[in-house]
Amino acid sequence: xxxxxxxxxxxxxxxxxxxxxxxxxxxxxxxxxxxxxxxxxxxxxxxxxxxxxxxxxxxxxxxxxxxxxxxxxxxxxxxxxxxxxxxxxxxxxxxxxxxxxxxxxxxxxxxxxxxxxxxxxxxxxxxxxxxxxxxxxxxxxxxxxxxxxxxxxxxxxxxxxxxxxxxxxxxxxxxxxxxxxxxxxxxxxxxxxxxxxxxxxxxxxxxxxxxxxxxxxxxxxxxxxxxxxxxxxxxxxxxxxxxxxxxxxxxxxxxxxxxxxxxxxxxxxxxxxxxxxxxxxxxxxxxxxxxxxxxxxxxxxx
Numbered sequence: 395x396x397x398x399x400x401x402x403x404x405x406x407x408x409x410x411x412x413x414x415x416x417x418x419x420x421x422x423x424x425x426x427x428x429x430x431x432x433x434x435x436x437x438x439x440x441x442x443x444x445x446x447x448x449x450x451x452x453x454x455x456x457x458x459x460x461x462x463x464x465x466x467x468x469x470x471x472x473x474x475x476x477x478x479x480x481x482x483x484x485x486x487x488x489x490x491x492x493x494x495x496x497x498x499x500x501x502x503x504x505x506x507x508x509x510x511x512x513x514x515x516x517x518x519x520x521x522x523x524x525x526x527x528x529x530x531x532x533x534x535x536x537x538x539x540x541x542x543x544x545x546x547x548x549x550x551x552x553x554x555x556x557x558x559x560x561x562x563x564x565x566x567x568x569x570x571x572x573x574x575x576x577x578x579x580x581x582x583x584x585x586x587x588x589x590x591x592x593x594x595x596x597x598x599x600x601x602x603x604x605x606x607x608x609x610x611x612x613x614x615x616x617x618x619x620x621x622x623x624x625x626x627x628x629x630x631x632x633x634x635x636x637x638x639x640x641x642x643x644x645x646x647x648x649x650x651x652x653x654x655x656x657x658x659x660x661x662x663x664x665x666x667x668x669x670x671x672x673x674x675x676x677x678x679x680x681x682x683x684x685x686x687x688x689x690x691x692x693x694x695x696x
Contacts, residue, residue: 415465422461422469429456429494430600432466433502435592437489444511445491448592451509455502456495463490470601478601485596485604499597503610510591514581515572525566525580525587532557532583542579 426432437445437460449458463486470478495502515521527548534557543550549560565576566587580587594607632642633649658668659675 418461418465419469419472422465423472425457425459425494426469426473426601429496431456431495431497431499431502432598432601433493433495433499434485434595434598435491435493436595437491440491440592441590444590444592447511448506448509451505452493452502455497455505456493458491458493460491463487466492474601479598479604481604482598482601490595491592493592499599499605500610500612503594503597504614506592506594507611510589512586513588513590514586515577515588517572517574517577519572519577519588521566521570521572521587522568522589523587524564524568525576525585527559527563527565527579527583527585529559529561529563532559534582539582542575542582545575546579548579 433456445458452458467483467486470482493502515525527546531553535555536552536557540550540557543557543559546565548563548565551558551560565579566572594610596607597605597610599605629641631637632639633645636646638646655667655671657663658665659671662672664672
């Protein structure tokens with residue numbers, strides 16, 4: 395018997411759960427207890443072969459499973475009680491699959507993206523990148539198909555009995571929706587412009603914290619540059635504040651040596667380190683004085 399509360403009313407289930415549901419809940423509870431992170435991904439439009447590929451790719455990184463959304467919520471409440479984030483339900487609409495893991499969700503998302511597969515565009519796809527039909531031999535015999543190129547404003551030529559694209563031609567840009575005509579032509583010339591991968595909706599951390607799917611797609615290079623810039627700023631601050639730490643000690647000592655030597659030279663204090671510079675300065679000053687006197691009294695230069 396199970397119960398749930400809505401507002402002040404409490405629903406008590408009298409009818410026992412079906413055996414398959416009991417087993418699924420038990421499996422879910424074990425997976426949740428063993429893994430601190432759950433990635434929710436969308437099943438709609440995902441081919442069985444793609445799902446199978448990701449099961450193989452993610453083996454060793456996590457467990458890929460498909461459960462009913464309601465069962466996942468029940469299992470989460472059984473394991474975490476009332477501490478689960480109520481916003482989880484927002485990400486459990488439609489058909490979903492789940493990845494149970496203990497790895498960093500950002501690292502796992504990178505694995506998912508890196509294992510995307512190129513496919514032909516389908517009517518209705520929303521493009522993420524420019525699509526350019528490259529110049530060159532299409533290998534297609536001329537005929538009625540030429541009208542398809544013409545409709546998409548792709549310049550063509552007939553050479554050696556084949557259709558050639560005269561120059562690289564952009565036929566779509568990011569945000570465009572693929573039309574049946576464009577999908578048909580791209581398949582004809584064997585251009586696969588769409589990367590297909592798991593569409594991650596969110597990552598749940600201990601059912602309490604939620605990271606949106608789009609927030610998992612970080613620019614690693616940009617973050618590396620940010621950390622490098624921050625490290626440079628921190629080092630400059632430490633040096634200018636004369637903060638003695640392993641990273642600054644050699645710089646501070648070198649700067650102190652230079653400043654001490656300059657002080658000794660400017661104060662004409664002869665030391666082993668400054669005597670040569672003092673004499674060079676005196677020579678330079680004497681030469682400058684001689685040049686001035688020579689201009690005013692040329693007879694002195696004789």
